[in-house]
Amino acid sequence: MKIIVCMKQVPVKDSLLKIKDDNSWVHEDELNYEINESDHYALETALRLKEAHGGEVVILTMGPERVKEAIKQGLAKGADRALYINNADFTSIDPMTNAKVLAAAISPETPDLVLAGLQTDDNGSGQTGVILAENLGLPHTSIVMEIEKLDNGIKVKRELESGWFQWIELPLPALLTIQSGINQIRYATIKGIMMAKKKEVKELALSDLGLSGADVAAGSTGLDFQKVYVPEKTKQALILEGDPKDVAEQLADKLKNEAKVF
Amino acid sequence: MASSEEPMKSFTKAMFAGGLEQDIVFPYPKMDPDEEENLSMILGSIREFFKDKVDSAEIDRTGEIPAEVLDGLNELGVMGMSIPEEFGGYGFSSTAYNRVFEEVAARDASLGVTVGGHQSIGLKALLLHGTEEQKKRFLPKLASGEWLAGFALTEPGAGSDAAGIQTKAIQDGPDGQYTLNGSKIWITNGGLANFFTVFAKTPVGEDGKENITAFIVTRDMPGFASGREEEKLGIHGSSTTELTFDNVKVPQDYVIGPLGKGFKVAMEVLNSGRLGLAAGCAGGVKRLAAMSAEYAQNRKQFNTAIADFEMIQHKISDMVVDAFVAESMVYLTTGLIDRGDVDYSIESAMCKVFASEAVWRAANEGMQIAGGLGYSKEYPYEQTLRDARINLIFEGTNEVLRAFIALAGMQEHGEYLKKVGKALQSPLSAMGLLTDFAIHRIKGRVATQRLEGISEVLRAELGKFEEYAKDLHLVTERVLGKYRKDIINQEFLLHRIADMAIDLFGMVSVISRVDSLIKEKGQEKVQREIAITKIFCEEAWRRVRRNSRQIDNNIDDLRKEVALGTYEAKGFAVDFVA
Ligand SMILES: Cc1cc2nc3c(=O)[nH]c(=O)nc-3n(C[C@H](O)[C@H](O)[C@H](O)COP(=O)(O)OP(=O)(O)OC[C@H]3O[C@@H](n4cnc5c(N)ncnc54)[C@H](O)[C@@H]3O)c2cc1C
Numbered sequence: 001m002k003i004i005v006c007m008k009q010v011p012v013k014d015s016l017l018k019i020k021d022d023n024s025w026v027h028e029d030e031l032n033y034e035i036n037e038s039d040h041y042a043l044e045t046a047l048r049l050k051e052a053h054g055g056e057v058v059i060l061t062m063g064p065e066r067v068k069e070a071i072k073q074g075l076a077k078g079a080d081r082a083l084y085i086n087n088a089d090f091t092s093i094d095p096m097t098n099a100k101v102l103a104a105a106i107s108p109e110t111p112d113l114v115l116a117g118l119q120t121d122d123n124g125s126g127q128t129g130v131i132l133a134e135n136l137g138l139p140h141t142s143i144v145m146e147i148e149k150l151d152n153g154i155k156v157k158r159e160l161e162s163g164w165f166q167w168i169e170l171p172l173p174a175l176l177t178i179q180s181g182i183n184q185i186r187y188a189t190i191k192g193i194m195m196a197k198k199k200e201v202k203e204l205a206l207s208d209l210g211l212s213g214a215d216v217a218a219g220s221t222g223l224d225f226q227k228v229y230v231p232e233k234t235k236q237a238l239i240l241e242g243d244p245k246d247v248a249e250q251l252a253d254k255l256k257n258e259a260k261v262f
Numbered sequence: 263m264a265s266s267e268e269p270m271k272s273f274t275k276a277m278f279a280g281g282l283e284q285d286i287v288f289p290y291p292k293m294d295p296d297e298e299e300n301l302s303m304i305l306g307s308i309r310e311f312f313k314d315k316v317d318s319a320e321i322d323r324t325g326e327i328p329a330e331v332l333d334g335l336n337e338l339g340v341m342g343m344s345i346p347e348e349f350g351g352y353g354f355s356s357t358a359y360n361r362v363f364e365e366v367a368a369r370d371a372s373l374g375v376t377v378g379g380h381q382s383i384g385l386k387a388l389l390l391h392g393t394e395e396q397k398k399r400f401l402p403k404l405a406s407g408e409w410l411a412g413f414a415l416t417e418p419g420a421g422s423d424a425a426g427i428q429t430k431a432i433q434d435g436p437d438g439q440y441t442l443n444g445s446k447i448w449i450t451n452g453g454l455a456n457f458f459t460v461f462a463k464t465p466v467g468e469d470g471k472e473n474i475t476a477f478i479v480t481r482d483m484p485g486f487a488s489g490r491e492e493e494k495l496g497i498h499g500s501s502t503t504e505l506t507f508d509n510v511k512v513p514q515d516y517v518i519g520p521l522g523k524g525f526k527v528a529m530e531v532l533n534s535g536r537l538g539l540a541a542g543c544a545g546g547v548k549r550l551a552a553m554s555a556e557y558a559q560n561r562k563q564f565n566t567a568i569a570d571f572e573m574i575q576h577k578i579s580d581m582v583v584d585a586f587v588a589e590s591m592v593y594l595t596t597g598l599i600d601r602g603d604v605d606y607s608i609e610s611a612m613c614k615v616f617a618s619e620a621v622w623r624a625a626n627e628g629m630q631i632a633g634g635l636g637y638s639k640e641y642p643y644e645q646t647l648r649d650a651r652i653n654l655i656f657e658g659t660n661e662v663l664r665a666f667i668a669l670a671g672m673q674e675h676g677e678y679l680k681k682v683g684k685a686l687q688s689p690l691s692a693m694g695l696l697t698d699f700a701i702h703r704i705k706g707r708v709a710t711q712r713l714e715g716i717s718e719v720l721r722a723e724l725g726k727f728e729e730y731a732k733d734l735h736l737v738t739e740r741v742l743g744k745y746r747k748d749i750i751n752q753e754f755l756l757h758r759i760a761d762m763a764i765d766l767f768g769m770v771s772v773i774s775r776v777d778s779l780i781k782e783k784g785q786e787k788v789q790r791e792i793a794i795t796k797i798f799c800e801e802a803w804r805r806v807r808r809n810s811r812q813i814d815n816n817i818d819d820l821r822k823e824v825a826l827g828t829y830e831a832k833g834f835a836v837d838f839v840a
Pocket of ligand 1: 379414415422652655658659660665
């Protein structure tokens with residue numbers, strides 16, 4: 001099975017984000033980055049499928065030079081090679097644009113399976129994977145927790161709400177978005193780390209993908225990105241004062257008539 | 263390796279002899295960038311693994327490292343870091359090996375000692391002196407962690423005086439087979455390892471004079487047994503046992519290194535092994551500094567975070583300085599090993615003494631900062647304190663190492679003086695020596711040797727280093743002149759001389775490291791490192807001066823009198839109420 005895993009590098013959890021003066025974005029150069037959590041699980045899932053059924057695991061990632069670090073980590077954990085789209089000449093936080101570029105890189109590889117994380121820990125749209133499936137013309141399932149290989153396709157367990165699950169069968173090729181926490185992620189071993197250097201990382205520019213600047217220009221997909229700002233405070237804390245009996249009465253009244261919790 | 267005629271250069275020996283070999287310690291050694299990148303990733307894996315899988319308090323409580331943890335370390339590849347790739351390992355440089363080892367040991371001392379007992383010393387003789395055949399047979403199993411290794415030197419009657427071992431190997435079997443009898447105590451990994459490097463006395467040569475030889479002994483050999491686990495103050499998860507050899511038959515090709523040269527092999531192993539220990543201690547100080555700083559910021563007394571009290575700030579600052587200096591000494595010395603052409607034996611002993619005492623100070627102050635809670639078993643401070651204590655004892659006690667540092671430092675100079683003495687008896691045949699001698703006097707007495715091209719901001723610190731390096735040389739000359747061979751019995755003085763050397767080496771290590779950092783990143787970016795250098799050097803040169811002054815002007819006689827009086831009294835003879 002040839003599996004492509006889409007991985008993104010995101011700011012380390014709990015990073016202190018500083019917004020640029022012109023509200024165009026955050027200051028990226030002061031941040032530390034890590035592999036997006038659910039992408040880790042997507043990679044682990046792919047490695048396990050390969051171990052059970054053979055084949056190849058290819059990492060696909062896009063971003064500035066720093067994301068090579070994530071690629072190396074993926075290769076160290078056992079992926080066979082990587083495709084790296086250097087986006088030095090464009091930036092986009094638009095899932096449609098990103099999916100368009102990723103699809104252009106995936107198509108010529110004709111994989112059996114494309115795995116992506118459920119969503120990214122930075123923008124959190126949860127859209128890129130599913131739009132990508134549409135662009136590639138592949139069937140897809142989201143929030144996948146388990147994958148079983150069948151003779152003529154796969155059977156996957158999908159998370160619904162409130163502890164409900166769904167089993168679905170899909171033909172291959174297909175695209176799945178993977179839920180976090182579904183398996184025990186392996187550690188990169190010394191051997192894996194030392195072998196990573198020898199693995200192929202193919203660097204792709206937009207032109208290699210048959211795309212032009214116009215294809216990725218801001219607003220080209222209809223998404224209008226205006227500004228980044230810290231959520232404005234609209235609610236305020238109210239401190240009730242007085243003797244306990246009074247305060248309890250006031251509180252009950254507010255809960256009942258203002259907050260309407262009972 | 264250089265021939266015995268031409269000993270390898272040593273920075274410290276040269277310093278004792280009045281010279282500063284700048285090119286040995288400047289610029290500060292830099293790792294190969296590829297290796298450094300790999301190393302960062304490996305450290306990342308180790309940290310994740312420890313966070314998920316290692317419960318150090320549990321290891322302390324149960325006295326056992328769970329199999330899952332050892333298997334995990336094997337899987338990561340930790341057991342084969344220093345073994346060449348052709349034998350199933352990863353061929354790490356000494357710097358990379360010790361840096362990973364530091365991370366392991368700082369997170370759990372029992373695991374550190376287990377890995378160190380295996381790799382820093384257990385299999386090291388095989389690595390350094392094994393035959394191709396021996397390496398092929400054993401290293402792959404040791405690299406994967408399928409087998410652990412141990413290093414068996416110490417015996418009931420031979421601890422610090424390791425040359426006094428009694429275990430015997432007599433070559434009396436077919437095909438040159440040896441019969442081994444005797445016992446070892448305090449052997450790390452004694453209950454776990456399958457492979458031991460065992461040192462035993464063998465009759466060597468025509469006259470049958472006994473000398474020490476290193477042997478490979480495997481657990482499956484009939485007559486080999488390991489005893490029960492020692493109950494120890496700390497490192498509870500590390501296996502420490504007695505080993506007994508009852509007519510153990512050891513094949514002739516299980517001898518490691520030259521026959522009769524086992525003591526040299528053991529010392530060589532320990533010279534490099536001590537660095538691992540020092541690296542682990544440096545890591546421990548770093549960890550304690552971070553833990554204590556965090557605790558101090560969260561604990562409030564008198565409506566103030568205790569972190570705001572200056573007595574606490576002094577402690578935190580001391581920890582950070584100690585950690586930085588220990589680290590600087592250790593990775594300067596691992597860099598010397600990786601160069602391959604210098605003698606690092608004294609430097610590694612200095613790293614061990616400094617770092618082990620630094621981690622003990624830090625564990626002590628860390629507990630103090632945590633107050634009553636520090637004393638409770640619910641928090642990690644008391645375990646850290648117990649675990650840290652062993653480092654001052656094993657792989658050469660700090661007393662024995664201080665004697666070694668001072669004596670080995672002075673040795674070259676002593677031999678030089680001896681030669682000069684001989685030369686004076688037949689001056690014509692030794693013109694060369696005498697000219698050399700004259701230059702040497704000039705170097706030592708008149709012209710100070712200076713280090714060139716060091717960042718201006720470290721001028722004052724460098725000046726103090728140069729001044730007191732020269733002072734160490736003068737002290738050496740004076741005490742050698744006065745005591746000659748009897749210097750080995752002047753331990754009050756040896757202690758001071760060793761401490762002078764350690765402080766000086768600490769100074770030059772931080773100056774070199776920070777000088778390189780300044781040149782790489784610019785002075786503004788390394789202000790804190792510069793401050794640390796200034797703090798350490800300021801305190802270090804004053805200690806060196808005090809030690810130097812007390813060489814001739816001291817109260818050693820009074821101390822001796824009190825000690826001897828106490829021995830004689832067979833009790834505490836100055837009781838308030840007897
Ligand atoms: C947990 C643990 C693990 C160990 N692991 C190993 C191992 O794997 N392999 C191994 O071979 N050994 C091992 N050892 C042994 C260890 O190296 C010795 O304990 C150490 O060398 C000291 O020897 P000793 O205990 O006999 O003390 P002694 O030599 O009796 O020393 C007692 C005291 O006298 C001092 N002293 C001795 N001689 C002098 C002197 N000339 N001048 C001044 N002071 C002196 C010492 O510094 C010390 O303070 C281990 C020990 C422990 C506790």
